[in-house]
Amino acid sequence: MSRTTLPRTSLPRTALPRAADRLRLAADTAFARAGLGPGGMRTLYVLGILSALKGLALVGLAESLARGVVGVIQGADDWSLWLGLGVSSAILRAIAHWATQAFAAREALGVKEATRQDLADKLVGDGGSSVGAMTSLATQGLNELDKYYSVVLPAVTSAAVIPALIGVRILFADWVSALIVVLTIPLVPVFMALIGMHTQERVSAASASLGRLSDNLVELARGLPVLVGLGRVEEQTEALRTISDNYRLRTMETLRTAFLSSLALELISTISVAVVAVFVGVRLVDGSLPLEIGLLALILAPECYAPFRDLGASFHAAQDGVLSLGRARGIIAARSPEQFVTPAATPAVTPAVTAAATPAVTPAAAAERGAPAIRVTDLTAQYDGRGEPAVDALSFVAPAGEITAICGVSGSGKSTVLAILAGRLRNGTDGAILAGEVTGIDVGRLAWVPQHPHTVGATVRDELRLYGGTRHPALAFDTALGLELELESTLDARIDTLLAELRLSHTVDADPAQLSPGELRRVAVARALLRVDAGAEVVLLDEPTAHVDAHSSRIIEDSIAALRGRVTVVLASHEVGVTNLASVRVYLDSSAAGRDDAVGQAQAQGQGLGQAQVATPHRVAHETSAIERPLVNQPSPVSTPAFTPVATPKAQPAPAPGALRLILSILRPAKWRFVFAVFLGALAALFAVSLTATSGWLIVRASQQPSMMYLMVAIVGVRFFGVGRATLRYAERLVTHDGIFAAVTSLRVRIWKSLAERGTSSRALLRGGTALDYLVVTADAVRDLAPRVLMPPVVGLLTGVAAVIGVAMLHSPAVPVLVVSLVLSLFVAPALATWGDRRASRGQQLIRSEVTRRFAALLAAADDLRTNAVDSAERASLRGLDARAGVDARRSAWALGLGGSFTVAVNCVTAVLMLWVSAPAVAAGTLPGEVLAVLVLLPLGLLEPLLGVVDAVQQWPVLAQAVRRLAPFTPSTAAGSSAVPGVDLPSDVDQIALRDLSARWPDTGTDTDTDSDNDTDVFSGLNAHVGLGEWLVVSGPSGSGKSTLLTVLLGYLQPSGGSYLVDGLDSRILDTRALRRHIAWAPQEGHLFDSTLRANLLLARSRQDAPDEAEMIDALRRVGLAEFLVSLPDGLDTRVGSEGAQLSGGQRQRVAVARTLLTRAEVVLLDEPTAHLDGEASARLMYDLRSALSDQIAVLVTHHLADQRDGDRVLQLQGSSVQSRQFQSQQFQSSPPPTHAPSTNARSVSALRTALPPPSLLK
Structure with missing residues (x-):
């Protein structure tokens, strides 16, 4: 067998670049799987460079302080030359800190925005998603990536770069200390891996619990009218409390184990630094190590472990974000349900709905060409777990440009047929298995009116603009602004006309969630008519007149009749007036045709048919055949107690309390736990400062070569403060999280009770997105932010006061320097961050809440949007809203980096200035050298709690905005409950x-079912x-x-x-x-x-x-x-x-x-x-x-x-007028209806085939 070898010269020149692209793509995919996002390699490169700059700054600062302290103690003249290196290193470290924060935030935003958009595309395209869990995943879950990018990834790169840089410097200075660091650092990843493997399943379980919590909350909120109507609100309140408590307990179990990694890293680093300090001290005592080298090793050794400590402290907190990213990418990559509707030009391998392939046309061209005929052949739909198919071997033809009615008893499959025609029900959707063939439908030119319409627009006009072709004119391209405005004006005129025809003019600026079901049904009809104007060729309507009064029903029927000849209409309805519009009727059960014909004949003859055969009762709603007997003047058979209503002035809203008061009221159920957590946090910070100061004292004192007995107390103190800091930090985290989870559980219960107390008075609050926003998103924002905002300022202030007292006792001339440093760190740095922020954090939280509501609404209305081919416009709108949040978030990250870098610079410079302010006293012999070391190292120990203050102050507007949104649900501001304690009913109710x-x-912004203002009675008399x-x-x-x-x-x-x-x-x-x-x-x-x-x-x-x-x-x-x-x-x-x-x-x-x-x-x-x-x-x-x-x-x-x-x-x-009467008519008797009701599962293929129109209609 011959084999042909391709010459090397025949390899295309583009092959190498393509190979490089493939390698880069493979690397990016690997990084994406690791959670680094699509730009993983670049992210690591940039963060690695910034970590190297930070490492160089740390080495320079350590050199400056070590040489400066030794120079001052030894009375050298050149010690002041090292101050410049110290200040320069402080500035470099501040710049690296700022750049890391800003860059990490930008990378996180890019990943979140791209993933959220891909997730929206996937979920809307597939449909059938769980609104609660998916909204929580796309918003709260992905927002957890902020911690991963801002803390974990910088810590990872720092752990890879900084220990190496610092280790090299220590190695050249003191190989023994370097050996200790090299031997102990590998213990860190080992413990992290062991604890991480142990907690992985628990973290996954906690994340799944959050998804279940979101689903349960949305289910409860959506079913609130049912729970209210059944009197089951109280029991479901306990169920909500149980769900939240279970989530808290499960999460706390996870955190107890997860925080062990941080505890282990703290202990490892503390013991390792203590060992370094002891070895340095011993060698200083015997004179084998210079003091300058010892100080350098002592200052740099903790910095080798600091990245690992940061990583351990934040890694498990960021695991939720990583898991959410993995879940989101798994959903995006999952196979979509089989599309049952495909164009005719692409023959389907499996049974499919096909349509003639036609180019995009204008409405006028579509009318000229004629709408398509729809042919259904042997259509069968079977649901999992059902004994009989929902639709069995159905065949019919809907003639082009005509109206076809799908008829049958309730449960016979009418909605299933329409859902298949609309492309909403596909193979795999809701466990459906479809077979058969349907031709003549192009899913891109379809108008759909479902039984239960869902909306996404903020107002009715916004909703109709979306379906009419334009939604957000502010997002129009500048080059086409005039055209966009002209189109918008034309569309608005058409919307106004439609709303007037449908008697909906009063709802044009209303929230669709506030509409009654009948009004919402008419809005759905208006949407379909606008889709026809935009080029839809097929209109599908499922119960278009349900929940609609007689006059509105006639208007809808006239609108449907006007579509004849323009588009092909297929509808399902139990209203005879609607089905009478059809030129073709398709019956889904054997006896439906006979009953329908009998009803039609009786209508024509004006005969009464009894209860079961009343034809279009809305048609006779205004007839006066009934004998009316006024009830107004009839004496009441009940005795009415004297009760004179007292006219009360219109209630004025109480002034909203301050945000701090609101927060404290939210945290009140766990107030003592928070007090204890603050105490533990302050104590942990003081232990950290004491550890640094004691280590410095030990090294300098050892250089004076005293007896080892004099150093034993300091050696024990180093171990005590190190172990105590780790233990206190672990305890403080557990107490804080337990307290905030308990407080948020109480908050959720109060929110739920408030929603329940409003009951039927607010439809908007019963939407899944709004309820999820309050119960999950905003409540979780309080949960995440309250400890970060309230505790660090208190801890920082207490630690600063203790430090000032300590410095005053050691060397009072240094107090002004420390006080100025604390004032700059506690007040100026946060003010600088707040100024740079320019309310970005507050706006970011508002937009995040809006993104949550819009995302939930998008998923709830996914079928409406996708079937009507307007989902891309809404997803683009959501993308634009997300981009706005991204702009604010980038500004917020820049501000956070600015304030934090200023604090870093101030404290590092303060450490250098301590040399300058203390040198005269050391030279005069009034200040011991070991105290000088304490004063120099003290500002570095204060850096961590002071950075927390900056973060807290900047996050304050976000927290304040969140709690103000929850103000109606807090104990201090909750409106008077409608459940006012009063007289109980003595027995069962006999009459009303x-x-x-x-x-x-009331004038509370609550939605109504009337277009009148709040000063007008909805009804009277x-x-x-x-x-x-x-x-x-x-x-x-x-x-x-x-x-x-x-x-x-x-x-x-x-x-x-x-x-x-x-x-x-x-x-x-x-x-x-x-x-x-x-x-x-x-x-x-x-x-x-x-x-x-x-x-x-x-x-x-x-x-x-x-x-x-x-x-x-x-x-x-x-x-x-x-x-x-x-x-x-x-x-x-x-x-x-x-x-x-x-x-x-x-x-x-x-x-x-x-x-x-x-x-x-x-x-x-x-x-x-x-x-x-x-x-x-x-x-x-x-x-x-x-x-x-x-x-x-x-x-x-x-x-x-x-x-x-x-x-x-x-x-x-x-409206405001009322007619009261008794009803009497010979047309309705009290006899039972016929007993020959057909089986809801009966199917008759012969009857279905006889329903086909004559061949002349198919041409």
């Missing part, structure tokens, strides 16, 4: 009554009475005050006029906590926790009174989920996913209602219980509810006339 009731929202077995039905358009009324009934909002009577007692005098124990509330969007069906149902009652399995199964049967439960292999132990993602919208709603039925409350508030349900399921659910609540008081909020029955008390809200 409303007498001329008026309500308004409301009268009603309802007793056991009776129903009060509340209806009205969105924003008319229905949610406000529920808030009053729950006791979270006091009436502004009239009265709310419970068993004849005015709610103002009742204990609101006791009142809520008698009331259960099922919110509009019944949140399901990311757990099992069983766990969600168990929330209905306390653990002591937990429902058994039979009760839970019966509750599910009563809401029509019996067959669904039977189909689940795991039964009640089936996981429902985050927010019930693995259930349909109707199933989620029914589970939430079943949970409410399991309570023992006498008053049950039902807010839109039949939303997301088909007509028959709605009728059956209402029948079951009326049977189940036959001996309770029911308050029903609904937009559907079909939900009303004979004898119901009806309140029709119209």
Whole structure:
């Protein structure tokens, strides 16, 4: 066999550079895996050079001090020449300190920003992420890298460079001391490795605990309305406390072991320096070593161990950041779920959704060409743990430019089909396995209206700008500023028009989180219409009129109808008025077609069909066929106690207390632990100063060759102060961390209770991002900063005062020099850092909080953003916000380096000046030489606590900003709880009554469900009475005050006029906590926790009174989920996913209602219980509810006339006006609905195929 050899000359000239690039890439990858980031080699090079400069400065300073002390003691004339070297070395050391801080901060920011952006791209692209854990990882977790870059990496390079430089100098001066250093330094990495391996698993477990804590906090916050409605807030408060305590205990266990590495390094370095001092002293006594060499070895020896001490002290503190970086990179590198939607031009190897490959077009060109037809063939979707597929062999065609309706009972798979078409549900997402083929969809030209819209915009206008094509005009390129402004103006005009058409003009500047579900649904429709304007060719709508009043439903229907001929529309809805818009209907169960046809025929003939077949009840919401009997003048069957409301002036906000007072109030639960920690910290600092001073005294005294007995006390003192410093430092760290964790646990509980007390009064606070910001990010900022800000100034001040007293006792003329040095270090250096900072730290914390909220909102809305192809704009906005934080952080790092370097220079120069101020006394014989050594070395011992003061003062604005944000949750400023102690209800509630009731929202920035200002009543003159077995039905358009009324009934909002009577007692005098124990509330969007069906149902009652399995199964049967439960292999132990993602919208709603039925409350508030349900399921659910609540008081909020029955008390809200009546109609009887409800799992392939349109529509 012949073999061809390629000539050497044929190797391309670019091969060597490419090979070098590959080597560099491999090296960078290795450094990245080690946590050094993409610029690892450059980072090490620069930090190594700066460490070498620091080492040279240390050698120069040691030479200056050693030769200066010896010269002064020996009376030499040239000792003053060494002062210049000392000052120059001090300046060089200060410059190296500043440059290291600034450079390390810049490198950390680069890694964090790049990793956070890559993580956002990955999580948004894949979807289905845990909001709490991933937000904590991307924000708090990556922010922990600051410690790694600012302390650990400089310590690593210093440990590699400085001991070598200093060791060489010691070797040339004293080989014995150098040998001791060489023999003991290897013990340091050995102990670090052993302790590090022992703590690695515990650190990982603690990091995982933080992720679980974040998830639990977000779950609790999102489900707060449910917990409030079920009266389960108190028990979940204890659960929160337990979670936080477990996290504290686990972390403290880790820290006890992790801090052992620092203790071991302290002991090794202390004993090693003590051995060096003893050997030097012994040789000085016998005259075999000059004093100058001994002093030089003594000053330099501790500096050989200082980098290792710094590394040991900070390494485990930075491990969280390294682990977070590793987790983030693992997530980024993980394989994404299989994309089920691919363009037609790229044939899919696996079954896929394809679309005709077309270039980008304008809306006008898209209309001219025509929207695509969508063809679905044998589509099947199976979820893990489910016995039957959610969608089974579904085939249909949605004609181009037409409206197609997906019809079926609740749980038949409508939302699953739409999620697949939208590309939101892919293979692997939520355990889904997909098969089949879909063609005609380009995911980049899609508009999607989900059942539960999520928003990211700060205002409704911002949200719509994002979906319309422009979000942040301030970020526009200067060269296109005029064009950007023109486009923005055009878009804003279109937004104003859409909002006016949808009756949302009053919300344009409102936070979307403050909108009612109906208003939010209309915003989602507006988003879709703007996407169509931007070129979308396919529009998918899932329950577009759910939670919407009759008039708004008609507006939405008209908007959908106007899309015919422009785009291809596929929708799912239980509202007959919506499905009647469709030219093609696709049925997902065998009996749906017949029922739908019957409903349509009955509508045409004007016939009543009974409860299960009421067609589009919102269409007849304003008819007057019902017989109304006013209730206003009816005598009340309850006796009303005399109660005259007292008009009170508008509450004025109390002046906010100072930040220091707020911090102290937060730390109060662990105040004695902090006092003890300060004492230990001050004592440890004094031991460190004493160690330095005693060592200097020992060396100089030994040079005078006294008897060894005179030196034994000093030798023992060196060991005592060395071991004591290490032990005290270890104890101080443990006490500090235990105290701050305990204080933050109490703080989290107070925040949670405050959120719970606000209850239904604030929707914004219930968002995952906002709750995570308060409960985790801001609370953790207090946890991290409070010890660093409060303790170092106290420790530094105490240490400085003790040093001044000591110097005054030794040599009073040196006191002014030391006092000036302390004033410069304690006051001028922090002021310099603060001046250079220019509020950067405060702004950085604000932006960090905003990044956290935005990141959480981005993940929560990932499906909305990605499906509507607007995620890139939001991620770019987040990147810009992160860049702003980076600018402030770089400025902050520059300021920190400036203040710290000034302190380093001042103390090093002070050590040199001590020679000058003490030389006359030494020459006169009034000051012993050993005392001179103490005075010279003392400023160097003060350097560490004084540097802590600079850091503390600079971090003060950040901490102050954080605690001010938490001011409403601190004991000193917490607003009066809505749970005012009052009269308890003597027994079960038998009746409630409303007498001329008026309500308004207080002027506290709390969101409302009305567009009126806080001086206007949301409603007034409301009268009603309802007793056991009776129903009060509340209806009205969105924003008319229905949610406000529920808030009053729950006791979270006091009436502004009239009265709310419970068993004849005015709610103002009742204990609101006791009142809520008698009331259960099922919110509009019944949140399901990311757990099992069983766990969600168990929330209905306390653990002591937990429902058994039979009760839970019966509750599910009563809401029509019996067959669904039977189909689940795991039964009640089936996981429902985050927010019930693995259930349909109707199933989620029914589970939430079943949970409410399991309570023992006498008053049950039902807010839109039949939303997301088909007509028959709605009728059956209402029948079951009326049977189940036959001996309770029911308050029903609904937009559907079909939900009303004979004898119901009806309140029709119209803003500030109210109509009260009783409901009577022959159209609705009390007989049960038909019993032939189809199985939610039934599928009929033949029926599906007959739903295909005629061939003429497919052309």
